[in-house]
Amino acid sequence: MDQEPTGFDEKRTSLRVDMEAERIKLHWINKAGESNEDDGVCIDLARKGVLFDYRQAFELGQLIALTFNPGTDKQNTIKGQVCRCNQSSPHSYHIALQLL
Secondary structure (H helix, E strand, C coil), X not given: CCCCCCCCCCCCCCCCCCCCCEEEEEEEECCXXXXXXXXXXXXXXXXXXXXXXECCCCCCCCEEEEEECCCCCCCEEEEEEEEEEEEEECCEEEEEEEEC
């Protein structure tokens, strides 16, 4: 009588990213042309953007690459441009990226 499925068959072939305060690796080039790398925390990921937490602010328009699961076989890198940067606490900023 119960028609509900007992299991779940994943039909997507792309990598799924679990976003529960996931540590990410940030990559960017500063105004002096120096390459930088540091850790941040992903808050939310959508089709067109990403919201992450970082200890310092980024300028609007700054280009940033985010790597999920760095150093693993599930490593995945996306690139975006800063479209919003708000201070969330004295030592933390919420940065929104528009994906490129």
